[in-house]
Amino acid sequence: MTAAVRDLLAWRKRDASSPPPYLKYRSSKSFIILTVCFASFTDIFLYGVVVPVIPFALLNRVGVPEENVQHWVSVLLAVYAAALIACPPIAGWLTDHYKSRRVPFILALFALAGATVMLCLGSSIAILVAGRFLQGVAGGVVVTVSLALLADTVGHEDIGQAVGWLTLSISVANLVSPLLGGVVYARAGYYAVYYMAIALIVVDIILRLLLIERKTARKWQSPDEEIQEPLPGSPHRSEAENSVPTTDPNSPATASSLSSKKKRFSTPPVFTLLSSYRLLSAIWCTFAIALLMTAWDAVLPLRVYKLFGWSSLGAGLIFLPLLLPSFAAPLVGKYSDSRGPRLPVFLCFLLGSPFVTLLLLVDHSGTRQVVLLCALLALAGFSFPMGITAVLVEFTYAVDAVEKRRGEGCFGEMGAYAQAYGLFTTAYAAGMLVGPLWAGLVETSAGWTTMCWSLGLLSAVSAVPAGLITGGLLWKRGRNKGQSGDAEALPDTATSHRADDIPEKEKPVVSPGL
Template sequence: MSFTQSNGGVWGQKWRSSPLFIVSAMAMALFTDTFLYAFLVPILPYVLENRLGLDVSLTQSLSFSLLSESAITALIASPIIGHFADRVPNKKGLLLGSLGAALLGSIVLALATSAFTLFAGRLIQAIGSSCIWTVGYATIASNVHPEHLGKTYGVISLVVAAGTSGGPMVAGILFELGGYWTAWSSAFTILIADIIVRLLMLENPKSKESTTAYGDDDALDPENAPLLSEAGSVLEPEVTGWKFYIYILRQRRFVCGVISYFSFAVLISSFDTTLPLHVRDVFNWGSLPAGMMFFALQGPGILLSPLCGWLKDRVGTRWPTTVGFLLLAPIMWIIGMPGDDRFPWINEGNRGIIIYAIGVTLVGSVSCLLNGAGTIEATITIDEVEEKHPGIFGPNGGYSRALSMVSMSWTSGAFIGPVLSGYLAEHVGYYEMNCVIAVICALSGVNAFFNLTTTKLHQNRGSECS
């Protein structure tokens, strides 16, 4: 969508290519992606048991198999997408392709009347999701000034939380009030809005992606690029292929960020397959209250994520991430008690319901401290390495490849989370499952304390803008 004016310019080029609009467009894309991913959760039992006609005993196993499919697909697709995304200066084509995949996958899912079409639709959706998470976050990193990095990722986390909580909440409410196709109408409405925004976006030719971190506008032109950076460092040979991943995995804070993001994903995704069935079996709740519990899990991020982003700009990522994980450990332990006969005092009257609801809300609130743990560390690591070794990641930088690894860590956790929690809840017990997640949180807190830094984010990148 590029309307040419009589003077030869493109209609609205200034605001359509502004960093604010580009970041807003990526936020909309990430909202749509997370909305579509979580949308199916509360209506999945109906789809499996009524539309597909499967036995009720298969609901648990097929639920976490379907929800984990996206993670497996992304684990394979993300590094491939990241490799090619860093090879092209203009990423709009990849972004539009991801939108097309999301639309096609949603249509197939909505029309599915067999297990094959259901899994096929989810597969198509997952490919588009991998693209938007890798390319979208790289586009954001290329358009954000250093002093706003934490706040921006905080707002993006807010949008992602809104999509993650809004998906199941809207699906559950509309399904309860109007039925299956009324619920799906909300998903297609959001997709249409995303199509409009994505077509309006024009990539900014003056973004960081098309200039160097040292203010040299000619650095991307091999004929005009200087042999020395402003700091007097010789431009180094580009690290390509598998050597890039080996090099980046030698960076301690990057690895810690990836592990933290993995643990965060395990924590959050563990609710996807266990929460709806647990509240149904223990509290006799249906789709509507289950959807409200997902809102309690993700909703606090709407208010707290920007504040946590501001905090990370001020004090770095070490303390927020450490405190977040260590607080989540006892909360997850307590959440496992309601409905367990070994804790009769907690199940008297409505006490178990109250404790469970408060516990889930606290998880949503405290986990805001973990938002952006992987993406911030990846962005800062790439900037630090490129500052010390100009040109090492090529003319288009290494954001997409680094962030593809962050995406892989998240999706690995999103795969292991439902599988681990579903298996433990079904074969061992819901309480034991929560104890395992609590241990993971405690260990992740220790890891963050020893391997992340307390340096302010704008200090890490401040030399780039000087």
């Protein structure tokens, strides 16, 4: 039995020509998406499950005086945010320069496990700070590599739906982790919380070790065995759409393509990416969405306590309207795949602005005020997760557009997806850091009303680049329609089979730039 398990996990040396067991299933799109989503769920869960526990650990295990507990809780949050901001660009660069996404994916999990053990057993401030920092580093790597692995696996035409499932898994983790952490700690004690976390890590380790990247699996597959399987919930494509015509390696077109893949630019890829107005717009949209989604963490619990007299349980449950609408993320991703990300990102800010601003009407107690608060939070909760799913699709398209403009292969064999997603993770983490600070400082100094309309104004201003730049410049739309067109508007397919290699009549109808 042990030998069989060792063989399954590929820990035993084998003939290079012999495929690993269950190769078809371990390299399937469905399994890779499941593993990536579970990895992101684990990352967020391990961050959130200890949030209700850390104050008691500081008080009872470390011996911090009660009046200093809030200070050290804030320090631990800041340390995590700093690691999450600084690490992803570096992780993206390293991932794009390594032959396999799987290796950093697995190493990040072991770092996450180490951080969890440090937080569990730590009896000093230094160990808790180091554990939280390591948790932030691991989290940045997990998100960056997960998104790059999704882009490698599902390709350009399905990236939106795959990102939607990823967004959903993160939302579920955000929803259940603090709740379970608090309940388990209250009912079963301190260590029970970490037993739950360790059990999740064990499952995650098994999934990540079983995973085989599709490009690795091709070594043991014949061309006839490479079938482009649809994503769960996607309509099956026709054979014409799935087939890729063979090309003559001696033809001028193929020689030109191979030559272009050898191009290298002295400029680091991350700076090349930052020269793209589409990517800069996507970075700003990511920062703004993260800020608008997390600003309420600092002010909403205290607001409902002052107005309605709610306990900590009620203050926690009030975030449900913000999180539950994110279950529609796969549908938004599917729309972005077929119609492009411009409209969802634009509507995210355009609709979110009045919903956020109208929260200033919640200024006294009463049942109607509770209903109004929940309704506005639900509408805002639908708008912003819708935007984050679509803006992730835009990151993928923007990288493809830059590569098309600079020449296919300009970013090297592994491309630059991980570096782009590293920028996404950094922008999102920066928004998470600024959001609560913005809301807390403005609400304290100028009041609830000013805080609401200032956030609404930010949303309205952000709608401008979202509408004009996302998917390519809006004023080039008519010029590019029906053409392979502007490289910034119509990127190549992100799969291993480039869109330019498919005959015009067989190309899938995907126009992310329009």
